[in-house]
Amino acid sequence: MRPFLTATLFVTAFTGFAFAGDPVNLLVDTKSKTEELLPAVAEQPLPLAPVLSGKETLPEKAETAKAAGPDKVELAAIYYYAEQKAEARVQAEFRRLKRKYPAFEMPADLYMPAAAKAVDEKALWVLYEKGDITGAEAEMARRTAAIAGWKPSEDFSRKFARMKLRKSIEVATKARAWQAVAAAGSELDPATEKEPDLLWSYIDALAALKQTDRLAAVYRSMLFREPQNVLAKKDIITTIEKATRDFSPADVRAVVAHFSTDPVIAAGLGKVTEDLVRRNVADFNGDDSRKDALPTEEIAPLIEAARRDERPADMSLIGWYELKIGNPAEAGAWFRRALSAEANAEHAKGLYLALVKQDRQQEAFDVALAHRQALASDPVFLMNALAERFAKPETGAIDPAVMQAYSEAILANKSADHSEILAWYAYNSAQYEASRAWFTKSLGWKASEARVKGLALSMAQMGDRQGLIALYRAYGTQYPSIWDDIHLAKPGKGRKQRPKENASFIDRMEVGAVTPVEGNRVARDPAVATPQKATIDNGYLAAFKAKRYGDCLMALQSGALSADQALIKGWCLLGLKRASEARSAFSQALAGKGSTQADAAYGLTLVLLQAKLTDDALSVVNLYPMTESRKREVLSEIYWQKARSAFDAKNFQATLDALNARIAIAPEPGNLSQLRGWAHFNLGHLAEAREIFRRLDQHMDDPGVRRGVEATFGNVQGAPR
Structure with a gap:
């Protein structure tokens, strides 16, 4: 800064x-x-x-020049009197030279023994010319010990000190x-x-x-x-x-x-003037609070320089400027010129965004595809640029190279969301082995109902009964509403089984076999009846599953609601962003039993955390049952909110306590580690703060981390914004 x-x-x-x-x-x-x-x-x-200190000043300015001193001839007399030990004459000669040369001082070697004066400094000068400081210091130490009264000449001392x-x-x-x-x-x-x-x-x-x-x-x-x-x-x-x-x-x-x-x-200084313009435009581009376009006279020199010199960096700088002030067509022209001169990720990103701003999605996708190797340095950007094509497979077949670029970006970033997008694409394309693999990865990175259902559907299409049983045991209680839609693919001829009395849910699924079909749906066997549970209460469950939350609420309007119905109402209200009403519905559903109560507790904590009612959310977690994965998810958010709130209140020890509680149940992301570093810094724990920011700086390119490094290593007061 x-x-x-x-x-x-x-x-x-x-x-x-x-x-x-x-x-x-x-x-x-x-x-x-x-x-x-x-x-x-x-x-x-x-x-x-x-x-840092009111006492910080620069050294006093040295004299601009020293008066000329006596030469060897004029000094001969004072050396002679010194050898004769005629002190009165030495002082008289000194006063004479002092009057003539005001800067004159008594020679340092005036009373040095003749043996010391006669020592040759040639060896020292050889070491000096080699830049051998250690060797020269060793030689001077040796001579000092061996020759009484020896000192290096003033010329050598001055030049040697300068070299050091x-x-x-x-x-x-x-x-x-x-x-x-x-x-x-x-x-x-x-x-x-x-x-x-x-x-x-x-x-x-x-x-x-x-x-x-x-x-x-x-x-x-x-x-x-x-x-x-x-x-x-x-x-x-x-x-x-x-x-x-x-x-x-x-x-x-x-x-x-x-x-x-x-x-x-x-x-x-012509280059300096242009650099000042570049810096002014760069500062504008990086300042989110500045929206109005710069005066023409401030941007014009950069445009002229870019046209004259064809510097890609200048073209890109103007491109980002035009994009910020709302001229995507102009921005796209500059980015295209920059990309032609130098193909890199920065220019490709700029052109992609300029085309998107003009609703030229296909051209934007083509840019991302053409420059996918450069954009691989920013896997998040590349994933977002390629994701739309996978989310809409009806736009046509996808090049294997695009598939590879997208999958590599997902793996590099461990993105659960994009892994799910690729999994659904594979499923809708009847590539069930691939969809199973990507749903498994997505679920491993972050669990969700859609990912469990996608994995179950993939297993069902592959006829993997044992895999389905294991998945149901792991997630059946947490996501109870998805399993009615899961049916094993029809087994081979002669293998169809009759349902056993008191058969398990998974066994019943095998009876409800289906024939695999292409596309994005699984067709039920017409002989299998739709479960009664999905049709009662005027179809509110079906509306909820279809995310028709308004229809769901309409179906639940009449009569008193059971705990199960109140739970569904809470989720529908939350889907419509009616948080206060959802809170009331979830509270009513807490009267239910088993999974109903656990789901209601989870929904209520989400509503409370949205309202930043952290202590209330913690009380719900402590009072009601919840699956371990949900409990970790909720507690992680609770402790994060507590840490942020304590930091804002300048209660830095409470900040660390909350972060320590959180890290015991979940990995700590970079932004929370930064908060931990600043808490230590403000508590005076400089060594701990320095180590945290040093470690973050090795893995993150972030302005907050750089401020932390500067503050802890430069001992300058600072804090995150």
């Missing part, structure tokens, strides 16, 4: 000059002299208060150890440093650590130097290019305007 500035970052520093007029105008005032302006700029205070500083910055930057980079970079003087690449690393560290005050000061010191220390023009350009990452477009434009009087720099 870039620093937010309430005023132009670079420009606000110019207020207080001895010039009249607005500071922005001052930057472009051709009457003022750059030599007069720059020294004043360098002395301005920071525009922002420090982020550069090495430490380079190594830490490569490792993204920003605290270490910032610590080493603080030894640099941004107003005089002659190696700007070190300052750029320092800038990267300050940006990563969100130290906006120091970041602004470093940029300002680099760009607005005194004439004798000014950066090379190419380095000024590079520095401003980096500033586009860290500051608002308005801030950067002010600096670009200031340097525009230099033709070389102005030419080099």
